[in-house]
Amino acid sequence: MAKQIHLTVSDRIGEQLAAYSARTGKSINAIGTEAFLSLFEKPKRPQEAAFTFIDLFAGIGGMRLAFSRQGGACLFSSEWDAYCQKAYFDNFGDMPVGDIRAVDEKDIPPHDVLVAGFPCQPFSIAGVSKKNSLGRATGFLDKTQGTLFFDVVRILNEKRPKAFLLENVKNLKSHDKGRTWDIIMDALQELDYAVFSMVLDGQIFVPQHRERVFIVGFDRRRYGESVHFDFHLDPPAEKKALRDILEPEVHEKYTLSDKLWTYLQNYAAKHRAAGNGFGYGLPDLGGAARTLSARYYKDGSEILIRQEGKNPRRLTPRECARLQGFPEDYKITVSNTRAYKQFGNSVVVPLVTEIASLIIEKMNALDRACKAGKD
Incomplete structure (x- = not known):
């Protein structure tokens, strides 16, 4: 969410801002934002x-x-x-x-x-x-x-x-x-x-x-x-398997509801009957998963993890990060929905x-x- 900040500047600075805005076509707000962001910039071309x-x-x-x-x-x-x-x-x-x-x-x-x-x-x-x-x-x-x-x-x-x-x-x-x-x-x-x-x-x-x-x-x-x-x-030399990126304990909120799991099974059955390959993915934990997509937040259907005695579950955001090869110290500071989209769009x-x-x-x-x- 954007926050508003009101600043008072001298007439001279105001005139300079107006002139710069007219010359560049940038709004006063955009110029101010750029100026504040420059405070966080790191030194250009570190010697090392x-x-x-x-x-x-x-x-x-x-x-x-x-x-x-x-x-x-x-x-x-x-x-x-x-x-x-x-x-x-x-x-x-x-x-x-x-x-x-x-x-x-x-x-x-x-x-x-x-x-x-x-x-x-x-x-x-x-x-x-x-x-x-x-x-x-x-x-x-x-x-x-x-x-x-x-x-x-x-x-x-x-x-x-x-x-x-x-x-x-x-x-x-x-x-x-x-x-x-x-x-x-x-x-x-x-x-x-x-x-x-x-x-x-x-x-x-x-x-x-x-x-x-x-x-x-x-x-x-x-x-x-x-x-x-x-x-x-x-x-x-040693290739990771899907099981290697899974967390040992996962919250119940990642387990599919009965309603969603029934829907995905019926959806897959309908497309199989029509000769199509659409459906959910339950990959072998000793192998590789399908492509993680930006739509993963919707139902997680392309990559589901089997669970003994209950419905399969989605990957967690951290598991998605690992699936893309991000380091363990990469901070996930957005909601799960945003994180799924971000990792699904990443490299x-x-x-x-x-x-x-x-x-x-x-x-x-x-x-x-x-x-x-x-x-």
Whole structure:
């Protein structure tokens, strides 16, 4: 819930605020909020940081955890959802900026890596304007305008980080018969980045079948044309099973009511009779679960845990956090409903950590090669 604060300022400061508001198009309230948030910012680029990154469409910070584990310092984050902002602040001490569409790309600090789990929105080339985009009659800014991917594109174009990692649902590649994917690839390559992509399953690292597409890019203007990258992951020697993430004792409130359990069984039977595969999931505790989704809060039907002598139960929020590979010290400071949505929308942290390791290893090798070439 938003809280109102009333401040009295001098005439001079009031005039300066009004002038800044007119120049930037930001409201006085937005300017004040940004000023207060700056009080909580950490020093830019700590000396011990191996590299810097920004965290766009940050959610609750799964990507941040991954890149921080590689020695990176996060210089900027953006997330519009107020409950995710709260979770992010409670765990990292940074309050993400809200709507990235309202952020001028010139105001974002220089960084080495851009990280973004951008939402997938419909792309349309129909009605592309004939404005001059970066010297082109049409171009990537035109084709992606009106989508949140556009904000990734404009920041990449302005700041030119050494590398980026983008994450999205597997179906992004087939959306709109592949046209959405083609626009994304064309846009990134038009920006002069060497682009690599792969669909990876989080089941390599956690007991959950979760396929996502990952897109990695390196700046060709900095590193040249012959950049190669391989998604060669190093899975853990011992793989966790679903039982390994379960809490030993769980409150009765997570057990399904008789009414809900009867409904789910009848619903599944109806779809089986029709030849469909819809229904609840009761996974083998020695294996992996289905994909945890943002709708898990509704009935928990995709992942239910068997219980002896009573109805099955939902996962707890902490178990959902573990299913996504979040560390035990990650604070859950929102309601169960919000937590289910947040973890269902998040990333498999160990998987992204491994990808981050590969990106930083390649980036460092490219930097060394560039330095050697100049010496």
